[in-house]
Amino acid sequence: MATKTSKKTKQEPVILITNDDGITAPGIKALTEAVAGLGKIVVVAPDKPQSGMGHAITIGEPLRLHRAAPIVDGVECWSCSGTPVDCVKLSVDKVLHRKPDICLSGINHGANNSINVIYSGTMSAALEASIESIPSIGFSLLEFSIEADFTAAKKYVRMIVEQILKSKKINKHLCLNVNIPYVSEKLIKGIKVCHQAYAKYEEKFDERKDPHGKKYFWLTGEFVNFDKSKESDVWALKNNYVSVVPVQFDLTNYTLKKELEKTWKF
Amino acid sequence: MATKTSKKTKQEPVILITNDDGITAPGIKALTEAVAGLGKIVVVAPDKPQSGMGHAITIGEPLRLHRAAPIVDGVECWSCSGTPVDCVKLSVDKVLHRKPDICLSGINHGANNSINVIYSGTMSAALEASIESIPSIGFSLLEFSIEADFTAAKKYVRMIVEQILKSKKINKHLCLNVNIPYVSEKLIKGIKVCHQAYAKYEEKFDERKDPHGKKYFWLTGEFVNFDKSKESDVWALKNNYVSVVPVQFDLTNYTLKKELEKTWKF
Numbered sequence: 391m392a393t394k395t396s397k398k399t400k401q402e403p404v405i406l407i408t409n410d411d412g413i414t415a416p417g418i419k420a421l422t423e424a425v426a427g428l429g430k431i432v433v434v435a436p437d438k439p440q441s442g443m444g445h446a447i448t449i450g451e452p453l454r455l456h457r458a459a460p461i462v463d464g465v466e467c468w469s470c471s472g473t474p475v476d477c478v479k480l481s482v483d484k485v486l487h488r489k490p491d492i493c494l495s496g497i498n499h500g501a502n503n504s505i506n507v508i509y510s511g512t513m514s515a516a517l518e519a520s521i522e523s524i525p526s527i528g529f530s531l532l533e534f535s536i537e538a539d540f541t542a543a544k545k546y547v548r549m550i551v552e553q554i555l556k557s558k559k560i561n562k563h564l565c566l567n568v569n570i571p572y573v574s575e576k577l578i579k580g581i582k583v584c585h586q587a588y589a590k591y592e593e594k595f596d597e598r599k600d601p602h603g604k605k606y607f608w609l610t611g612e613f614v615n616f617d618k619s620k621e622s623d624v625w626a627l628k629n630n631y632v633s634v635v636p637v638q639f640d641l642t643n644y645t646l647k648k649e650l651e652k653t654w655k656f
Numbered sequence: 657m658a659t660k661t662s663k664k665t666k667q668e669p670v671i672l673i674t675n676d677d678g679i680t681a682p683g684i685k686a687l688t689e690a691v692a693g694l695g696k697i698v699v700v701a702p703d704k705p706q707s708g709m710g711h712a713i714t715i716g717e718p719l720r721l722h723r724a725a726p727i728v729d730g731v732e733c734w735s736c737s738g739t740p741v742d743c744v745k746l747s748v749d750k751v752l753h754r755k756p757d758i759c760l761s762g763i764n765h766g767a768n769n770s771i772n773v774i775y776s777g778t779m780s781a782a783l784e785a786s787i788e789s790i791p792s793i794g795f796s797l798l799e800f801s802i803e804a805d806f807t808a809a810k811k812y813v814r815m816i817v818e819q820i821l822k823s824k825k826i827n828k829h830l831c832l833n834v835n836i837p838y839v840s841e842k843l844i845k846g847i848k849v850c851h852q853a854y855a856k857y858e859e860k861f862d863e864r865k866d867p868h869g870k871k872y873f874w875l876t877g878e879f880v881n882f883d884k885s886k887e888s889d890v891w892a893l894k895n896n897y898v899s900v901v902p903v904q905f906d907l908t909n910y911t912l913k914k915e916l917e918k919t920w921k922f
Contacts, residue, residue: 444741445710445774452864452872475710475775479859480873505787507907508711509741517907521771521856549922561912583916585908590787593745598718606718607746636912641773641783642851646827646902650849656815 403429403491403555406481406519410440410474410498410511413458413467417497420540421529422462424547425494428555432490433461434481436511437469441500443511445518447479448472455480474515482522492560493519494551496529497543499536503569503623503633504587504615513567513637520565521639525554527565532627533572542575546632550581567635571627582631587622589615669695669757669821672747672785676706676740676764676777679724679733683763686806687795688728690813691760694821698756699727700747702777703735707766709777711784713745714738721746740781748788758820759785762795763809765802769835769889769899770853770881779833779903786831787905791820793831798893799838808841812898816847833901837893848897853888855881 405425409418413435422431437456454471461467468485470477474495482489498512507513512528519526527550531543550568554560567586571578591611598606615624623633671691675684679701688697703722720737727733734751736743740761748755764778773779778794785792793816797809816834820826833852837844857877864872881890889899 439716442713442715443710444712444780446712446739447708447710447775447875449708449875450705452874453861454870454872473712476875479875479877480861483859483861484863484873505905508783508787508905509713514710517774521774553920553922564912565909581920581922583913583920585910585913586906588906593749595719595746595749597750604720606720607750608718609713609715609742609745634916635907636909636916637907638909638912639771639774639907640852640854641901641903641905641907643831643902643904644851646830646904647849647851650900650902654819654847654849656819656847 404486405429405431406486406490406493407431407433408435408474408477408495408515410436410443410515412436412439413461413469415499416536417499417540419461420544421494421497421547422465424544425551426462428551431465432486433465433467434470434477434485436474436477437471440473440511442509443473444509445475445514446473448476453480455484474511475518478515478518489522489524492554493524493526497540497547498530499538500530500534501532501569502528502530502567503627504589507567507586507637516565517637517639520563523562525560525562525564527551527568529568531570531572542578543570545575546570565637567637569623569627569633571630573630577630578632579630582626582633584623584626584633584635585621586635587615587617587624589613589617589624670752671695671697672752672756672759673697673699674701674740674743674761674781676702676709676781678702678705679727679735681765682802683765683806685727686810687760687763687813688731690810691817692728694817697731698752699731699733700736700743700751702740702743703737706739706777708775709739710775711741711780712739714742719746721750740777741784744781744784755788755790759790759792760817763806763813764796765804766796766800767798767835768794768796768833769893770855773833773852773903782831783903783905786829789828791826791828791830793817793834795834797836797838808844809836811841812836831903833903835889835893835899837896839896843896844898845896848892848899850889850892850899850901851887852901853881853883853890855879855883855890
C-alpha cells in the first residue's frame with residue numbers, strides 16, 4: 391500500500407465498495423482483500439441482507455449511517471440502514487464528499503447473470519454508480535453458500551479492476567456485470583465479454599398455512615434459459631468462463647420506438 | 657360492459673391492474689375506471705405505498721394476499737403485502753392462474769419519465785409483466801397530490817389501451833412508459849413516442865438529529881436533465897405532449913460490448 395506521505399497517494403484512486411448481502415458477508419471481505427493496494431478503499435454497505443432489492447431506494451423513512459469495525463485491516467467501513475442503491479447515494483454525499491473513481495459491488499453470494507441483473511441489489515448499486523457518472527463493476531460468484539471459497543474469484547476480480555484502472559480513459563457510465571463460475575481456478579477458461587442471456591423465472595409460489603390457519607406464500611421459481619447463443623452470459627458460465635456483461639441504464643427499446651412511430655394512429 | 661353470457665365474453669381480454677401507490681390510491685381507481693368495458697379486469701395491488709421500490713422482490717419473508725373491497729363496482733380486487741413486482745408474479749400464479757392479456761400499472765401519482773423508470777415501482781411492475789411475456793403499460797401523471805384530477809389522464813389511458821388491444825398482433829414483450837402532463841385536457845397536444853431522457857438526480861441528503869442526538873438522513877435530490885433532444889420524454893412533457901417510451905429488460909450495452917471485445921487484453 392502506498393504510504394500517506396508519498397506523492398503517489400494523492401493520485402491513488404478512491405474505490406467505493408458496497409454489496410447487497412450486507413457488511414458482514416464474507417463476499418464483501420473477499421472483494422476488499424482482492425483489490426487491496428489498488429487505491430484508497432472505503433466500504434459503505436447495508437447493515438443487513440438486501441438481496442432482491444433491485445433498484446429500491448428509501449424515501450418513506452430516514453436512513454442511518456454508522457462507522458463499522460474494519461472488515462479488512464486499515465479500511466474505513468460504514469454500515470447503512472438502507473438499500474444498496476441508498477448506500478451509493480449516501481456515501482457520495484455524506485462519507486466521501488466526492489465521487490469515488492470507481493465503485494465495486496459484491497462479491498455476491500450467488501449468480502447475477504441474465505435477467506437476475508434486474509432483481510439484484512448488487513447490480514443495482516453498480517448501475518446507480520454509473521448513473522452518477524462513476525464507473526462501476528458488480529461481481530457475483532455462482533455459489534450461494536456463506537462458506538463459499540472466493541480464492542479463484544478474488545484473482546479474477548483483481549485482474550478486471552486492474553484492467554479498468556489502467557485504461558487511459560474510463561467511460562464514466564461504464565458498468566460491468568461480472569459473474570464467476572464456482573469451479574477450481576484451473577478449470578476457469580478465461581474472461582468472456584457477453585450479452586445478457588434471454589432467460590426468466592417460471593414462478594411457483596409455495597403456499598402454506600400459518601398456525602392460525604391463514605394462507606401465506608413463499609416466492610420460488612425455476613430459472614429457464616431461452617437463449618441458445620454462445621455470446622450469452624449463461625453459455626459462458628456453463629462453459630467455465632468468467633462472464634462480463636456491459637450494462638446500461640437507458641431502457642429505451644429503440645426498435646419498438648421506430649415500429650410504434652410507423653404504425654400508431656391516434 | 658359485455659354480459660357474462662354473451663359470446664364475446666369468452667374472448668374478452670383479461671386485464672391485470674396494479675400500481676405502487678397501493679390499492680387505496682385514487683390513481684389505481686382512475687385507471688380501473690378508464691379501461692372499464694375493455695375486458696375482464698382484475699386488480700392486484702400492494703396493501704401499502706411502495707413508491708421507489710424499483711424491481712424489488714420479497715425473498716426473505718412470506719407474502720400475504722387478501723380479497724379486497726372492489727375499488728370500482730364489480731371489479732375483483734386483491735391486496736398483497738409485497739412489492740409491485742411481487743403483485744404481478746403472485747397474481748399470475750395464485751389469482752388468475754393464467755397470464756393476463758395485458759398488464760396495466762398506475763396511474764402513478766407523480767412523474768416516472770427519464771431515469772425515474774429505474775426507481776419506479778409502477779414501471780417495474782410493468783417491466784416484470786413484459787419479462788413474463790405479458791404486454792404491459794405503466795401510466796404516470798405529473799402530479800403527486802392525492803387529490804390530483806385524473807380526468808384528462810383517463811382519456812389518454814383509454815386511447816392508448818384501446819390502440820394496443822386492437823393491434824392484430826401485440827409484441828409479447830411490449831412495455832410502455834406513459835407519462836401524462838398535468839394540464840387541462842385542451843392544452844394537451846397529443847401523444848409522442850420518445851426515448852428516455854438522459855437525466856439524473858443530484859442527491860442532497862437532509863441531515864437531522866433525532867431526540868437522542870443521533871444523526872439521520874432523508875433522501876432528497878434535484879432532477880437535472882442533460883438531454884437537449886426533442887425526441888426525449890422530458891421535452892415532450894414540457895411541451896404538453898403525453899410521452900410514450902417503449903422500455904426493454906435487456907440491459908446489455910452493445911456499444912460498450914464491442915469496444916471491450918476490441919480493447920481488452922488479459
